[in-house]
Amino acid sequence: xxxxxxxxxxxxxxxxxxxxxxxxxxxxxxxxxxxxxxxxxxxxxxxxxxxxxxxxxxxxxxxxxxxxxxxxxxxxxxxxxxxxxxxxxxxxxxxxxxxxxxxxxxxxxxxxxxxxxxxxxxxxxxxxxxxxxxxxxxxxxxxxxxxxxxxxxxxxxxxxxxxxxxxxxxxxxxxxxxxxxxxxx
Numbered sequence: 058x059x060x061x062x063x064x065x066x067x068x069x070x071x072x073x074x075x076x077x078x079x080x081x082x083x084x085x086x087x088x089x090x091x092x093x094x095x096x097x098x099x100x101x102x103x104x105x106x107x108x109x110x111x112x113x114x115x116x117x118x119x120x121x122x123x124x125x126x127x128x129x130x131x132x133x134x135x136x137x138x139x140x141x142x143x144x145x146x147x148x149x150x151x152x153x154x155x156x157x158x159x160x161x162x163x164x165x166x167x168x169x170x171x172x173x174x175x176x177x178x179x180x181x182x183x184x185x186x187x188x189x190x191x192x193x194x195x196x197x198x199x200x201x202x203x204x205x206x207x208x209x210x211x212x213x214x215x216x217x218x219x220x221x222x223x224x225x226x227x228x229x230x231x232x233x234x235x236x237x238x239x240x241x242x
Contacts (some may be wrong), residue, residue: 058088059233060136062129062168063117064161067098068180070143070205071106074099076140078115079227080235082127087233090136091117092129094160122159129164132171138231139168142224143180143205146188152177152200155189160203168200175200203227211238 065074070124074095079139081091082240084164095103095112103112128134141161143146148161152175157163168175177195177204207213207222225237 059087059138060090060129060134061088061092061231062136062139062164063091063093064141064144064148064164065093065103065137066141066143066145066148067096067102067159068143068145068148069102069106070178070180070220071099071103072216072220073142073178073180073205073223074103075111076217077140077227078117080221080224082115083228084228084233084235088223090128090159092103092120092123092127092136093117094127094164096122096159096161101149107153109163113152117210119161122161124160125163127160128169130160133166136164136167136173138176139164139177140176140227140231141165141226142178144177146179146191147180149177149179149188149191149195153194153198165200169195171200172199172233177201178203178223179228180204180205194222201230203230210240216225
């Protein structure tokens with residue numbers, strides 16, 4: 058059974074975090090534990106972009122970003138999937154350079170050292186050379202960079218449907234069995 062960490066950074070794109078949590082709750086039979094870490098900036102971005110504080114209402118376990126006693130701060134807890142959605146370039150840079158200064162970067166470091174799934178939904182544009190090199194470093198270390206780049210071939214009608222095209226891709230990469238629209242299907 059999967060043990061999942063979702064980290065939400067302060068990057069723009071709170072809708073991705075919302076849709077990811079919504080979708081994970083629809084596939085509860087595929088995970089045993091779900092821990093969520095949100096930075097204070099992530100909460101502010103959520104309030105600004107989604108005009109609510111609904112992140113408080115999810116039936117998940119929240120951890121403070123400075124709580125190094127969280128189970129997924131150690132490889133022995135056997136969390137096997139971590140998704141950072143959205144992932145700011147600052148968070149990417151700290152992960153790429155092994156700077157474990159908070160729970161998000163420590164958990165990412167654990168995922169890499171234990172050779173478990175770390176998926177970073179990077180959310181910025183354009184990329185500068187530092188961003189590209191940080192993405193390369195994480196990729197070479199075993200992480201997966203999945204930019205928050207939606208697809209449109211199924212003609213999504215709402216912002217949430219657009220975000221879902223990326224979230225479904227991330228969950229596919231993570232190994233979940235999900236119902237989603239696929240190319241030519």
